Amino acid sequence: MTSGDSKASAVVPSGAGMLDSFHAAFEQGDMQRAGQLLESLHPSEIADALEAIPWDQRPALWEEVDTALKGEVLLQLRDEARQQLIENTGKNELLIALQSLEMDELADLDASLPISVVDAMVRAMDDQSRERYEAVRDWPDDTAGGLMDVDAAVVRSDVTMRSVIRYLRQLRAREKQLPEHLDSLVVVDRDNTYLGMLMLSDLVSLDPETAVSDIMQTEIRPIPVETSSERVMRLFEDQDLISAPVVDASGKLLGRITVDDVMDVMRGVAEHEVMRRAGLSQGTDIFAPVLPSAMRRALWLGVNLVNAFIAAWVIGLFEDSIDKVVALAIFMPVVASMGGVAGTQTLTLVARGLALEQVRSNNAGRLLMREIASGLLNGVFWAVVVAIVAILWTGDMQLGLVFGAALVINLLTGAMAGTLVPLALQRIGIDPALAGGVVLIAATDVVGFVSFLGLATLFVV
Amino acid sequence: MTSGDSKASAVVPSGAGMLDSFHAAFEQGDMQRAGQLLESLHPSEIADALEAIPWDQRPALWEEVDTALKGEVLLQLRDEARQQLIENTGKNELLIALQSLEMDELADLDASLPISVVDAMVRAMDDQSRERYEAVRDWPDDTAGGLMDVDAAVVRSDVTMRSVIRYLRQLRAREKQLPEHLDSLVVVDRDNTYLGMLMLSDLVSLDPETAVSDIMQTEIRPIPVETSSERVMRLFEDQDLISAPVVDASGKLLGRITVDDVMDVMRGVAEHEVMRRAGLSQGTDIFAPVLPSAMRRALWLGVNLVNAFIAAWVIGLFEDSIDKVVALAIFMPVVASMGGVAGTQTLTLVARGLALEQVRSNNAGRLLMREIASGLLNGVFWAVVVAIVAILWTGDMQLGLVFGAALVINLLTGAMAGTLVPLALQRIGIDPALAGGVVLIAATDVVGFVSFLGLATLFVV
Secondary structure, three states: OOOOOHHHHOOOHHHHHHHHHHHHHHHOOOHHHHHHHHHOOOHHHHHHHHHOOOHHHHHHHHOOOOHHHHHHHHHHOOHHHHHHHHHOOOHHHHHHHHOOOOHHHHHHHOOOOOHHHHHHHHHHOOHHHHHHHHHHHOOOOOEHHHHOEOOOOEEEOOOEHHHHHHHHHHHHHHHOOOOOOOOEEEEEOOOOEEEEEEEHHHHHHOOOOOEHHHHOEOOOOOEEOOOEHHHHHHHHHHHOOOEEEEEOOOOEEEEEEEHHHHHHHHHHHHHHHHHHOOOOOOOOOOOOOHHHHHHHHHHHHHHHHHHHHHHHHHHHHOHHHHHHOOHHHHHHHHHHHHHHHHHHHHHHHHHHHHHOOOOOOOOHHHHHHHHHHHHHHHHHHHHHHHHHHHHHHHOOHHHHHHHHHHHHHHHHHHHHHHHHHHHHHHHOOOOHHHHHHHHHHHHHHHHHHHHHHHHHHHHOO | OOOOOOOHHHHOHHHHHHHHHHHHHHHOOOHHHHHHHHHOOOHHHHHHHHHOOOHHHHHHHHOOOOHHHHHHHHHHOOHHHHHHHHHOOOHHHHHHHHOOOOHHHHHHHHHHOOHHHHHHHHHHOOHHHHHHHHHHHOOOOOEHHHHOEOOOOEEEOOOEHHHHHHHHHHHHHHHOOOOOOOOEEEEEOOOOEEEEEEEHHHHOOOOOOOEHHHHOEOOOOOEEOOOEHHHHHHHHHHHOOOEEEEEOOOOEEEEEEEHHHHHHHHHHHHHHHHHHOOOOOOOOOOOOOHHHHHHHHHHHHHHHHHHHHHHHHHHHHOHHHHHHOOHHHHHHHHHHHHHHHHHHHHHHHHHHHHHOOOOOOOOHHHHHHHHHHHHHHHHHHHHHHHHHHHHHHHOOHHHHHHHHHHHHHHHHHHHHHHHHHHHHHHHOOOOHHHHHHHHHHHHHHHHHHHHHHHHHHHHOO
16 A cells, blocks of 8 residues: 555555555655655654654654644654654744644643743733633643643523524634534533533434523533543543533533543553553653663662562571572572562552552452462462472472472462552552552562571471 | 532532442441442442442342443443353343443443343344344454444435434434434445545534535545454544444445444553453452452463473572572572563563554664663663672672673663564564563573573682
């Protein structure tokens, strides 16, 4: 698929063929053709393509991108790549590029923009736009206020649907376009208090003489402006919303959140979930320059090194025993690693339960019992296996029994730490997904080595 | 927030207070009140609440749920909980509960339903419904075909918008409702070939005498029916779609995918990503009975035990060296674990890049070089740190140097394995996120122990 023929592209998903052609042209060093191919892609695909090429070659290709598309592309890029390309765009070009964005999108981007550009951008706005922009900007990105659009199409409840349609036609004629993703209008009373939603599908299919108040859907609960973006995401997921009204503490309408912004949150959360378990930040660029990216990873390695040295110190306490029975050194990593694996399974389940608010103070105790029971079952089963292996390997019955007993102890430790560590971290306000793994492994390593080497010191050596 | 007062609930997000009251009533054993509180929740919240209570107490509460809501609740439950509650519902009640679902939802659910219920359900359908149901059911759940609704509201391109509105009013009068999440209508020609989308917002705001063909948006590319659900998800995310048409190979319209189904895919993918890294399946129920849940986890522990014994065997090869210098046993886990941590960071980045198709055959080599450079930088830095620690600890210069050298080797191994393992697994069709971690840790453990103990055997012992 190399032509731009729209008939042929009708059944090709997402310009996948186009992307392949782009990479082929890029690989052959044909920048001009690569640039042309880029033009035919969607801004999000351009962002993907830019992130997939080496850091130092991006600015050259960035120059080939149409200025009118650059605003959307910047919005789709991850933090590191976005910062890089903003630094490679002139101030005037940036200002033109940003004109195509909505106010909530500008507010998402403005932390990355040079102050002088933000100033110029705000100065160039008309009063209404500036007001909208400032209304969104004042709320943190991760709240309903940061996600909302303030261009919500609003109607009053005491008018007929015919007047609503007349109003929409006037609005359209005046502004040339309606707000994006308009599936419904927000209904308010005289005081701008939220009352309900008027679905466009009702507007086009029901009797035009009906009053808005008779048709509007009142079961859509408005979202308080300070609600966290993760909770907004869950509301949209759970209730299959396309758009939802945002209100202040007194129920007055402030704006509207649309599902496309919520999908961006979902994507971010999903990536964040996976990345933070490896101590990486979500904005990490796979082709970022080596030195800064190595330095960012160094911190996580350092944290884990402290962990590893704590375990080493514990082993060192039993130096004499290892000196006498060297087989202890052979089997001790098995006990430690099995506890870590079992604990990670529990931790993953409990962290999910906490995020979904399914694990609560009133059922945490029951959950702990369940995990301990499960750890005990697996502990006994695998203890028998490792004891038999160790006895066959070394011929030392005593050592096999100690090995098995230590494994039971460490799988129980994994179950307990996997349950209690995320609960404790959440209580003191630390992200269980980021720090949970480190604390858990510290616990299972220490208990694993102490139980195995300690029991061996008592019964084997 | 304990009353059902709708004024008061206006600013409470998602019945969070209601859920708390439910758990309080449940904890006090007041099943009747718990049941009443459940009634006031959204089906997805009922599902969350059911999953958050112990397995054996769910059936009693399930009986309190209104039959009309049970279909939606079943749809929202995770696999294990869903199966449990279907088994606790009478056949006739199931049939009534399922009536509220859409055809694509029924098709999602039918693998969990008893055959006799599916048969009865299909027999009770009218011809049109049966046809729609079978059209969706024949496609796998993880394709565009499995996600689509076949009730797409369709119009022809050669009519005016006034006739479209007249048609929608007739349809509404006849069917009592329009398809859910209707933000647009699909425009086709006489042969049912997809032409474009007519946005409802255009329908209500532009001149009613205009022809559909002049207004319809043609830039929305239709999705081929066999497209994978993950790619559908990315299309919706990237292009901010609310709904999109699904077509066969010849471009004929088959149905419509709406964003709410795509959000379910996103949620599933996000959960799956995190869960499979711990060897858990996405449907895992946090309160499932202990024995089966312990058995499911046993497999993953077994896989890791094989890994651990391979490492133990490698250590065993150097038994004599450890016997002579017991400090080797103290430091060897540090080398192994640091390689594992560094490798996991690379693996996480590369697996994300593969999923987003940013890592391709033409840039994999460059990526490997980058990761090796980053591993080398961190290796040298941390090698100096561990060498100093080991020299201060043991007073053995030789041992410190060997320790540092082994750490460099193992961080490089982590970088290489973290890049090559997911690439290789993807090539042979194995999910890198599930198997990648196991293979990686096997590599960094073996190389970690061999390099440290091997170098020590040559230079220290």
